[in-house]
Amino acid sequence: MDHSDYPVGFYFSLSFEGEDAAFKEVSGISKELGVEEVASGGENRFKYRLPTTSSSKNLVLKRAIVPTGSKLITWCANTLDGGLANAIQTQDVSVDLLDNEGKVLMKWTFHNAYPINYSVSDLKSQESEILIESIELAYTYFNIQ
Template identity: 35%
Template sequence: MSDDGSKQGNLWPMPKFRFEVDFGTQLTKISFQEVSGMDQEVQVIEYRHSNNVLFSTIRMPGIAKYGNVTMKRGIFVNNNKFWKWMDEMKMNTISRCTVLIKLLDEGGRVSMQWQLNNAWPTKIMGTDLKSDGNEVAVDTIEIAYEQLIITNGEF
């Protein structure tokens, strides 16, 4: 008899194909086909105590750095909200927002959430156009942010 996974409970890894991205009040919920680049890195600080008997440095955690998140979505008729958001950067008046990236379970409930604080667009790439292609037109937006908070469960 094969194992249907019912005895495993929550030990199975989550599939990554069901997710939603919420930009709050500015852009609301937008569907994406791909979200990548949610990473955090801590710089290493090396120093040597003046009275250290070892002839080596001590390594300590320093400032946290966050990579840019890249999101890809299909282009829809008369939907250029990202381009307008990018245009707001003129004269340093960019509106920052909180972006919520939610991984959903089979019931549509949030199982894991990445919160990007003080997010703003740093790069937008329009689709490539080919007369002999038949792919969907895709926009790509790259978002910089200042803090990443990861939470689990229903909100």
């Protein structure tokens, strides 16, 4: 395999409700199996390490702020501002890793996702950086295709 065939971390896309959303950074794609330590009676040299449930981190999305017209931002606002009087509307969110021709190499689908945090980078009058919005999503599980 030539080095030019290896996937690169900067060529990806995110889709939500059929809408492609451009992001500069996606983080939190991870799974971890919990371990419980159990001491055995009479055996003092070690503890048994038994598997428990698996867990995942929250998915964090970062991009230049989009002033209007984003379904994703509308969903975030409705969820975060609505309180718990109305049921939270979960959605499936997909992240696709693309090859140099734009074809999907890998796809992560996050099931039953919902926003738990929305933030905007600091406003600084002496810097000319692009304003970044961050969206953090909790989800039930993800699968890899």
